[in-house]
Amino acid sequence: MSDLALDISLTVNGEAVHERVEPRKTLVDFLREDLSLTGSHVGCEHGVCGACTVRVNGEIVRGCLMLAVQCDGVKVETIEGLSDSGEVADLQTAFEQRNALQCGYCTPGMIAAAQDLLLQPQLRGGVPSRDKIREHLSGNYCRCTGYHAIVDAVESVAQARAGGKQ
Amino acid sequence: MKITDDSPPVLTTLDRPNSYIGRSVPRPNLQRLTQGRGQYVSDVTLPRMAHVAFVRSPHAHARITSIATAAAKKSPGVIAVITGAELAKVMTPWIGVLTHLKGLKSAPQYPIAVERACWQGEAVCAVVARSRAEAEDACELVEVAYEELPAVTDPETALDAKTPVIHAALGDNLCFERKLDVGSVDKAFASSDAVVETTFIFGRHTGVTTEARAVVADWNAGEQRMIVYHATQAPHMMQNLFAKHLDLAEHQVRVLTKDVGGSFGIKVHTYADEMATVALSKLLKRPVKFVADRIESFVTDIHARDHRIKAKIGVNKDGTITAFEIDDLTGIGPYSVYPRTSGIEANQVVNLTGGPYTCPNYRAQARVVFQNKNVMCQYRAVGHPIAVAVTEGLVELAAAKIGMDPLEIRRRNLIADDAYPTQSAAGLKFEKLSHHESLAHLDSMMNYAGVRAEQKKLREQGIYRGIGFASFIEVTNPSAAFYGVGGARITSQDGATVKLDAQGAIIVHSGVTEQGQGAEAVLAQCVATSFGVSLDKVRVVTGDTDNTPYGGGTWASRAAGIGGEAAWQAGKALRGNVLAVAASILQAKPETLDIRNGIVVDKVTGTERLPLDELARIAYFRPDTLPPGFQAELMATRHYVPRAWPFAFTNGIQASYLEIDVDTGFVKLLKHWCVEDCGTIINPQLVDEQIRGGVVQGIGAALFEQCLYDERGQMLNGNMADYLVPMAVEMPDIECGHVVSPTADSELGAKGAGEAGTAGAPACVMNAINDALRPLGAKALTDMPFTPDKILRALGKV
Numbered sequence: 012m013s014d015l016a017l018d019i020s021l022t023v024n025g026e027a028v029h030e031r032v033e034p035r036k037t038l039v040d041f042l043r044e045d046l047s048l049t050g051s052h053v054g055c056e057h058g059v060c061g062a063c064t065v066r067v068n069g070e071i072v073r074g075c076l077m078l079a080v081q082c083d084g085v086k087v088e089t090i091e092g093l094s095d096s097g098e099v100a101d102l103q104t105a106f107e108q109r110n111a112l113q114c115g116y117c118t119p120g121m122i123a124a125a126q127d128l129l130l131q132p133q134l135r136g137g138v139p140s141r142d143k144i145r146e147h148l149s150g151n152y153c154r155c156t157g158y159h160a161i162v163d164a165v166e167s168v169a170q171a172r173a174g175g176k177q
Numbered sequence: 178m179k180i181t182d183d184s185p186p187v188l189t190t191l192d193r194p195n196s197y198i199g200r201s202v203p204r205p206n207l208q209r210l211t212q213g214r215g216q217y218v219s220d221v222t223l224p225r226m227a228h229v230a231f232v233r234s235p236h237a238h239a240r241i242t243s244i245a246t247a248a249a250k251k252s253p254g255v256i257a258v259i260t261g262a263e264l265a266k267v268m269t270p271w272i273g274v275l276t277h278l279k280g281l282k283s284a285p286q287y288p289i290a291v292e293r294a295c296w297q298g299e300a301v302c303a304v305v306a307r308s309r310a311e312a313e314d315a316c317e318l319v320e321v322a323y324e325e326l327p328a329v330t331d332p333e334t335a336l337d338a339k340t341p342v343i344h345a346a347l348g349d350n351l352c353f354e355r356k357l358d359v360g361s362v363d364k365a366f367a368s369s370d371a372v373v374e375t376t377f378i379f380g381r382h383t384g385v386t387t388e389a390r391a392v393v394a395d396w397n398a399g400e401q402r403m404i405v406y407h408a409t410q411a412p413h414m415m416q417n418l419f420a421k422h423l424d425l426a427e428h429q430v431r432v433l434t435k436d437v438g439g440s441f442g443i444k445v446h447t448y449a450d451e452m453a454t455v456a457l458s459k460l461l462k463r464p465v466k467f468v469a470d471r472i473e474s475f476v477t478d479i480h481a482r483d484h485r486i487k488a489k490i491g492v493n494k495d496g497t498i499t500a501f502e503i504d505d506l507t508g509i510g511p512y513s514v515y516p517r518t519s520g521i522e523a524n525q526v527v528n529l530t531g532g533p534y535t536c537p538n539y540r541a542q543a544r545v546v547f548q549n550k551n552v553m554c555q556y557r558a559v560g561h562p563i564a565v566a567v568t569e570g571l572v573e574l575a576a577a578k579i580g581m582d583p584l585e586i587r588r589r590n591l592i593a594d595d596a597y598p599t600q601s602a603a604g605l606k607f608e609k610l611s612h613h614e615s616l617a618h619l620d621s622m623m624n625y626a627g628v629r630a631e632q633k634k635l636r637e638q639g640i641y642r643g644i645g646f647a648s649f650i651e652v653t654n655p656s657a658a659f660y661g662v663g664g665a666r667i668t669s670q671d672g673a674t675v676k677l678d679a680q681g682a683i684i685v686h687s688g689v690t691e692q693g694q695g696a697e698a699v700l701a702q703c704v705a706t707s708f709g710v711s712l713d714k715v716r717v718v719t720g721d722t723d724n725t726p727y728g729g730g731t732w733a734s735r736a737a738g739i740g741g742e743a744a745w746q747a748g749k750a751l752r753g754n755v756l757a758v759a760a761s762i763l764q765a766k767p768e769t770l771d772i773r774n775g776i777v778v779d780k781v782t783g784t785e786r787l788p789l790d791e792l793a794r795i796a797y798f799r800p801d802t803l804p805p806g807f808q809a810e811l812m813a814t815r816h817y818v819p820r821a822w823p824f825a826f827t828n829g830i831q832a833s834y835l836e837i838d839v840d841t842g843f844v845k846l847l848k849h850w851c852v853e854d855c856g857t858i859i860n861p862q863l864v865d866e867q868i869r870g871g872v873v874q875g876i877g878a879a880l881f882e883q884c885l886y887d888e889r890g891q892m893l894n895g896n897m898a899d900y901l902v903p904m905a906v907e908m909p910d911i912e913c914g915h916v917v918s919p920t921a922d923s924e925l926g927a928k929g930a931g932e933a934g935t936a937g938a939p940a941c942v943m944n945a946i947n948d949a950l951r952p953l954g955a956k957a958l959t960d961m962p963f964t965p966d967k968i969l970r971a972l973g974k975v
Contacts, residue, residue: 035310049220050213052438054387055471055897062387090213103211107203110866113693115210116387116438122211141910149906152897154387154439155693157873157934158905160866 019083023048024092032079039063039074041082042089050090050119054152061151064120065089071127090119099126101168111164113155121151125165129172138169191857191925194773194783195711197702198925201862202712204698206691215436218391218408219468226393226464227256229454230312232302232319233476234294237328237549237890238343238511241292244302245320252318254311257461259303261289268456269422271447273513275663278520281353281545283513284344288453294323295343295511296551297891298476300450305457305465328549328890332485332508335546343511343547352513353520353545355527359602360538365500369491373574377567378960380883381483384556385902388438389469390478392451394458403430405455408437410445410690411730416722417666418447418516419455434720437692441557441874443478444692445732447515450477475895479514480884481522481556483507484563490571491538496581496589500538501531501602503567507545510552516665519553520545525560525652530568532601533612533648533828534590539602549890559733561651561936562875566961569647569940573947574957583646583944584625587616587830591648605650608821610828611854611916612648619646619830619852622914628834636952642836642847643949647940653734653855653929654825654920656818670818671735672726673744675704675751677811679797681775681789682714685747688728689740690720694931695863696736700744702859703925707748708755709772710789726814734929737859738825739817742923746815758796758809759787817923825920825928829853831872831937833945834909839953839972842965844880844946846907852914853933857926864930865913871934872911877903878935879942880962 016031023046030045042048042065054062056075063074066088093099102122105111112118128139128147139147144165145158153161191198209215246258270285290301302319306312327341334340335350342350366372393406403425409415412432420427437444454467469477484507491499505526509519523543531539576586591612592599600606619625625644632642660667674686685704691697697717705712719725726743729735752772759777760767763786771780777787795802796809803809819825831851835844851868858864881901885893894900919926939961946968947957955971969975 033310043220048213049217050215052217052388053219054389057471057896057898059897060387094212094214103208106211107207110204110207110695110862112207112210113695113866113870114387114437114439115207115215115693116217116436118210119213142906145905145908149904152385152387152902152904154385154441154874154902155870156866157869157871157903157911158908159869159911162905162910 022086038077041079061120064123105164109164111160117153223464228309231300238326239323243322249315249318252315254307257305261291271515273515277663281520286512350547357541362540365538366491369499370493374489377486379482379484382882384441384443386439389474391468393466394455395464396458398462432722440692479554492575496586498536502540505543508548514554522560529564532650558932558935565649566940573944609918615852623850641949643945645941645944647937648830649937651827652824654738658823668729671728672816673747674814675747685717686725689736690731703745704748710775734931738927743817750813821922831941833941842968846909849911854916855930856919856928868934869911872938875935875938879939
C-alpha cells in the first residue's frame, strides 16, 4: 500500500464501508478485491464491454472507468445487492427461463443495464421497442447469445411490468 | 415476447414417461450466474496466493541479448523475477505436431521465450508479486535488451528463398501442406459453359471471450500435488499436459474448472503464459494466479482464419456444378499450437469445400506457413466459415453468371436427401443429411418469394437490399479420427457416473464441461429421462479431474452427442440396478417394474410400489433387511465413443437479409434465418441459442472483426475500442428452424449444434451484400470483413 493511499467511506449494497485505497485502484477492482464482491466482472478494462456495470447513486456506471477514491460518500449497488433486494428478480427469472445467458460473465452488467432502461422515466411504464432495447444494451458485450434471447427476456419483463398491456 | 417455460413434449423413440428429451427446460445452474454468484477462475483467491505479470516482447522477432532483473526484484511486493532460461529448468518445451497430418512440423516452444522472441506479445520474463498491480509495477523495471531480427509477416512471401527462415532447424517456413485431386478437374473446367474465378480473403480474428484466460496453480509440496483452477474446455487434456511437462504423474495433477466466461475454442489450447504460471507455482511452492488483461488477450489468445484462397468453379447453363478448385494459403504465427496443431484449419478447408454438393471433380492445395505474428489455431467452427464462404460464394457467383436463382442452383446440386449413406468428393462420409428438406423449410420460413418481391420494389425506390444464402455441413461428435490417431492424448470418448443418493436424488459426474452451452442441462435431461426422475432431483458435476470420468471436455460440438449418450446409458444402467433392489424388496421380477417420476411403479399399470427415498433408505441404512447374498449397486458408469462414423456430420442452410446505405457503405442487418439438422434435439431452446450465438460470431467475422498488423508484425488494434465485435444494436433477430435426422450410431441420435451458426453466417452475409450491390455494377466483394470503406470502393465511390 503506497503512502498515497486515501480513506474512503461509502455505502455498498446498503452496508457502510470504510477502506483505505490506492488512488489508482478502479471501483471494480475495489469491489472485487477489497470487498470480495466478485459478481461485477472485468472484461475490457476500458469502458467498452459493460461487464463491470454497477449502480452509483442510482446511475449505472462502468466500474473500470471510475476510481475507488471517487466513491467517497456515494451509494454503490452491485449485482449482489440488486439480487438480495429482489429488485431485479423478474429480470433474473426471465433471463433464466429464456436462456438469455450462456457463460453468464456479461449477465450482471446486462441485468443492471436492462433495469436502468426499464426504470427510465420517459418510458412512463410502457414497453420499449426491440430496437430501443438493443440500443440501450449496446454498451454491454455478450459473446455467447447473439443478443436475441436477451432482447426477448427484457421485452417480456417490460411487458409484465406494464401489466400485460401491449 | 412471451416466455413459456417449456415446449410441448415431443414423442420420439426416446420417449419414456416424463421424458425430458425434446423439451426446452431451463438450465438448472443459472441462478448463481444471474445473481453474480458464479465462480470464475478470475474470482478465485487462495491463502498465500501470488500474482504473476509478464514482460512481453515489443518486437515481432528479436534476439534477447540480456535481461536485467535486479531493480525489479527490489520493487515493493515482489516475490520472484524469473526468466525463460530459469523456468526451462522446471518445465520442458513442447512441439505442436500430429502424426496423421503428414509432414506437419514445428519448433520447440517454451513457457517463457528463451534467447529469442518470435511474436509481439510473447512473454520474455515473469514477475511474481503479492498483487497484480505490484507485479506490473516491477515489470516496468525489468530491462530487456533486444536485437531486432527481420520479421516474416506476409504469408505470400514466407516461402520465398530470400525470406528469412524463422526456425533454422526446420529448413523453411512451411508448417504443413496438403494436396487433393479428385475426378477430372481440368477436363470438367474445359467443358463447362462458364467458369468463375476469384480470390477470397479472410481476416485474422479472435475469440474475445468476455472473461480473459485465467489460471490459478497451487503446488502443494507437502502432498506433491498440483491443483490447477483453470478456465479450460478440456480438463483431462490439460491434466496430461501439465503433468507431462512438469515431469509429474497425471494423478498428481488435479484440474478444476468451474464457471468459464466464454471459450469458443480459445480455451482448449496450451498457452505459454498459463504453462509458465503452473511452472512458477511448482518453483515457488505457493499458489500463483494469472489472468490475462485485455491487451494480453489480443496478442496471445489464439487467432484464427487469416486465409487467402484462390478459388474456381465450373458450371453449365442448366446449373450443374462441374468442378471446384481451391488454393489456400494461411499464416499461423511462429509455432504450431500444442497439442491440436495449427494445421487443422487448412486441413478442414480442404475437407469441407464443396461438401454439400454432388460435384465429383475437386482439386485443392493448402499451404500453412510460419510468420512472426501471434499464433493461430482452432476457433469455433474451425475451417467451416472459410470453406462455406468459398463454396457458397462461388455457387452464388456461378448462379449470377448463368442467370439462375441462388436457391434453384442449390436444388440442382445439393446431395439428394435419399442418397445416403454417401460421401463427398473430398472423401467425407455422410450417414444422413437433409439438404433439400432444410432448403425447402428455409424457403417457406422466410417467405423467400415475398422477400424477393419486397427487395425488387424497394430497389425501384433506390433502396438496396440483398438476400444471401449458405448451405453448410458441420463436423460434430468427433471420434478418435480427429486427434487420437495423430498421437495426441485428447480423448474422444466420454463417460458419466450416476449415483442414487440417500434421499433418492441422482448425482451425475461427467467428463464433458460447461462453458455456457448448457451441457449440464442436457446431461441432466438425459439422465432424468433414462433413469426416471424429475429434473429437480438431478445434480450434475463437471470440471474436476479427480472426480469425473476421464473425458474430452467440450469442443467440436461433442458435449450433447457424446457426453449426452454416455449420461443416457449411465442413467439406464442405474435404473437396472435400482430395479434389482426394488425387485428384491418387493419380491417382484425386475422386468415388471419401472421408475417414473422418482417412484418405482408397476410397469404395466403404473401403480406406485416404492418411492426412491424409501428404497435408498433401505439400501443404505438397512441393507441387513435385504435377502442374503444380495448387494445393492447404486452407482453406475457408462462410456461412449462414436464408432460407426469418424464424425457425425450435420447440415443446414442460412439466409441473410440486409440493406446497404450506398452513400456510407454501412450494412444494416434486417433478419437472419437458419434451418439446421443436428439429429435428435434434446433441448430445442439450447440448440436455438447455440445457433443464434454462433450466427452472431459469424456476422462479426463478416462485418467487423480483424486483428490488424503492420508489416513489422505489430498488432495495431489490440483493444476492444479498436477491434470491433457485434453489439446488440447492430444485430438482427435470428429465426431458427429444424429438420431432424438422428444418427444411428447412438441411442439418443443427437449430433452437435455448436458451430453451425458460425459456419454459415459469414458466407450468407457476403452473398447478401453482393446480391444488394450487383445491380449497381459493383465488383463482387470477397475480402472479409466487409467494412464500409470496402463497400464504397466496390461501388467506385472512394
